Amino acid sequence: MDIRSAQLFLHLASSLNFAKTSEQMFVSPSTLTRVIQRLEEELGTLLFNRDKRSVLLTKEGVRVQQFVRLWLDEWHQLQLDLQLASAELTGEIRLFCTVTASYSHLPAILDKFRLQCPKAEIKLTTGDAAMAFEKIKAGDVDIALAAYPAHLPANMIFQRIAQLPVWLIAPVIPCKVNDLLSAAPINWNDIPLVQSDHGPARSRSDKWLADCNIRPEVAVKVDGHEAMVSMVALGSGVAVVPEPVINHSPVRDRVRILDISYPFQPFELGVCMLGKKLEQPLLQAFWQLAAAKK
Amino acid sequence: MDIRSAQLFLHLASSLNFAKTSEQMFVSPSTLTRVIQRLEEELGTLLFNRDKRSVLLTKEGVRVQQFVRLWLDEWHQLQLDLQLASAELTGEIRLFCTVTASYSHLPAILDKFRLQCPKAEIKLTTGDAAMAFEKIKAGDVDIALAAYPAHLPANMIFQRIAQLPVWLIAPVIPCKVNDLLSAAPINWNDIPLVQSDHGPARSRSDKWLADCNIRPEVAVKVDGHEAMVSMVALGSGVAVVPEPVINHSPVRDRVRILDISYPFQPFELGVCMLGKKLEQPLLQAFWQLAAAKK
DNA sequence: ACCTTAATTGCATAAAGTGAAATACTGAGT
DNA sequence: ACTCAGTATTTCACTTTATGCAATTAAGGT
Numbered sequence: 130m131d132i133r134s135a136q137l138f139l140h141l142a143s144s145l146n147f148a149k150t151s152e153q154m155f156v157s158p159s160t161l162t163r164v165i166q167r168l169e170e171e172l173g174t175l176l177f178n179r180d181k182r183s184v185l186l187t188k189e190g191v192r193v194q195q196f197v198r199l200w201l202d203e204w205h206q207l208q209l210d211l212q213l214a215s216a217e218l219t220g221e222i223r224l225f226c227t228v229t230a231s232y233s234h235l236p237a238i239l240d241k242f243r244l245q246c247p248k249a250e251i252k253l254t255t256g257d258a259a260m261a262f263e264k265i266k267a268g269d270v271d272i273a274l275a276a277y278p279a280h281l282p283a284n285m286i287f288q289r290i291a292q293l294p295v296w297l298i299a300p301v302i303p304c305k306v307n308d309l310l311s312a313a314p315i316n317w318n319d320i321p322l323v324q325s326d327h328g329p330a331r332s333r334s335d336k337w338l339a340d341c342n343i344r345p346e347v348a349v350k351v352d353g354h355e356a357m358v359s360m361v362a363l364g365s366g367v368a369v370v371p372e373p374v375i376n377h378s379p380v381r382d383r384v385r386i387l388d389i390s391y392p393f394q395p396f397e398l399g400v401c402m403l404g405k406k407l408e409q410p411l412l413q414a415f416w417q418l419a420a421a422k423k
Numbered sequence: 424m425d426i427r428s429a430q431l432f433l434h435l436a437s438s439l440n441f442a443k444t445s446e447q448m449f450v451s452p453s454t455l456t457r458v459i460q461r462l463e464e465e466l467g468t469l470l471f472n473r474d475k476r477s478v479l480l481t482k483e484g485v486r487v488q489q490f491v492r493l494w495l496d497e498w499h500q501l502q503l504d505l506q507l508a509s510a511e512l513t514g515e516i517r518l519f520c521t522v523t524a525s526y527s528h529l530p531a532i533l534d535k536f537r538l539q540c541p542k543a544e545i546k547l548t549t550g551d552a553a554m555a556f557e558k559i560k561a562g563d564v565d566i567a568l569a570a571y572p573a574h575l576p577a578n579m580i581f582q583r584i585a586q587l588p589v590w591l592i593a594p595v596i597p598c599k600v601n602d603l604l605s606a607a608p609i610n611w612n613d614i615p616l617v618q619s620d621h622g623p624a625r626s627r628s629d630k631w632l633a634d635c636n637i638r639p640e641v642a643v644k645v646d647g648h649e650a651m652v653s654m655v656a657l658g659s660g661v662a663v664v665p666e667p668v669i670n671h672s673p674v675r676d677r678v679r680i681l682d683i684s685y686p687f688q689p690f691e692l693g694v695c696m697l698g699k700k701l702e703q704p705l706l707q708a709f710w711q712l713a714a715a716k717k
Numbered sequence: 718a719c720c721t722t723a724a725t726t727g728c729a730t731a732a733a734g735t736g737a738a739a740t741a742c743t744g745a746g747t
Numbered sequence: 748a749c750t751c752a753g754t755a756t757t758t759c760a761c762t763t764t765a766t767g768c769a770a771t772t773a774a775g776g777t
Contacts, residue, residue, distance in 0.1 A: 131425035196501045451736045
């Protein structure tokens with residue numbers, strides 16, 4: 130007996146209709162059937178009389194319904210109590226975030242955090258990925274949202290939130306780059322590459338070039354992922370960038386993902402801070418919450 | 424949150440020692456760690472402070488402990504209530520059981536049943552597998568413990584309890600049979616086969632002979648699995664029998680299992696009765712209980 | 718008879734739980 | 748300072764379980 134089974138049982142006990150419950154609780158009919166069967170087996174008794182054409186609670190079912198109602202109520206109360214403990218937390222969190230990271234995952238985390246700790250303040254700094262760990266080390270910020278670095282300093286803790294796929298992109302418009310890309314086989318050495326000065330996307334692009342033994346003819350260098358997408362869109366070359374940067378770019382319709390079957394290592398996006406800061410209640414709450422799935 | 428996690432949490436909350444709890448609750452340390460981590464993630468809060476060298480409940484942990492205590496108490500009460508409902512059942516169950524089936528699984532089922540329905544009476548008949556379904560059909564017995572037959576009558580219901588592997592056995596003592604078995608390749612046509620007159624073991628042995636195109640030289644015929652094992656032990660030949668029959672035989676040390684890599688179809692041992700008899704409360708209780716895992 | 722609705726089951730696949738062993742960390746005892 | 752022992756956690760390989768799709772069964776309505 131777990132929370133989910135209990136909820137399904139309770140809904141079914143009211144609806145007395147497998148199809149309706151399975152639809153409204155977003156599970157397939159077969160799953161619902163099996164959940165109920167498991168419950169019945171666990172309790173060693175029939176909970177529903179599936180007579181011809183109708184579903185009815187048995188008297189044991191009524192007893193279980195009573196138990197489950199009580200239990201779920203207490204469960205909700207427990208969750209409220211636990212949230213209240215952190216709802217009173219006050220203070221300030223200094224948060225650093227790469228522009229890349231801020232695209233896809235920061236809003237969701239901040240929403241959850243504001244809900245749970247409404248009295249806390251957040252000071253957000255954005256900047257380049259390479260700065261994240263320096264700023265933590267220097268004490269300029271408490272916590273950072275960034276990609277997992279090549280080497281994590283020993284006193285820092287990191288917690289993965291998501292994997293971001295990395296793609297090679299090219300312009301959509303007709304241009305010299307596309308002329309070169311339509312050749313077969315493609316001579317990668319002639320194709321200009323848009324690179325950033327440093328950071329995890331740069332290391333992935335370097336690894337690709339090394340693995341495939343490519344020396345690109347012209348290497349345009351820009352600063353930051355966003356500018357790279359724009360340069361590619363204008364026809365300056367191809368580039369290696371993480372997926373969310375593409376999707377959130379204003380020029381996303383003017384670039385396309387090239388299907389070279391090369392496995393770029395995905396970004397490990399996560400939160401990072403000094404280990405000893407876990408002792409601060411507000412930061413601990415943030416840390417916990419970043420780990421939670423929903 | 425399910426029953427098992429709750430029990431583990433509660434034990435750990437008292438012992439405050441992962442190693443001790445994992446040992447006493449019969450799970451590996453890694454499992455316990457994970458269960459607690461899952462709970463903490465589900466509740467979005469730290470339950471234990473694992474400071475250097477010691478484990479302590481957090482104040483959230485204390486609140487959860489309080490919840491879990493209450494919940495498990497109610498859970499036990501629920502189980503008691505549900506059992507009481509059937510504890511008052513009286514009446515008689517006429518049970519048929521093949522000797523094979525009675526070996527391994529009947530005692531466990533009867534123990535559970537006596538515990539749950541102490542006022543009920545059981546009349547047990549043992550006999551050959553082939554009789555089981557006739558006796559049910561004739562109304563001589565209510566319910567039978569037997570192997571799944573080739574054809575189950577339409578108005579009967581069957582519920583699997585276990586799969587019993589089937590093996591080919593040979594004598595241990597030096598004898599003519601063992602002389603023949605030590606030849607390579609083995610000439611199966613010369614090796615005498617001990618067969619029963621009928622029943623599911625017979626059909627498996629027949630299938631094996633047919634599949635491998637064997638016509639055994641001498642076919643000793645006996646009645647019942649137990650006698651077959653004895654005949655094999657005495658050196659009369661080889662035989663095809665289900666595993667529990669071997670393990671429970673008084674001469675089990677005088678026979679050995681031959682590793683011919685032929686996949687005998689295992690017995691599907693289960694309970695069987697007329698579908699409409701499920702309406703009788705006592706039989707329904709027996710049926711439910713036979714299905715339960717523990 | 719045939720069609721419709723509702724629950725269940727078979728099957729293939731995806732997800733999770735699990736334990737043995739390796740790891741990381743700490744404090745105590747030379 | 749170094750090893751040793753105790754403790755929690757992580758890794759890895761494996762098994763078990765859960766899930767949804769599609770097929771099946773069963774009863775009622777037309």
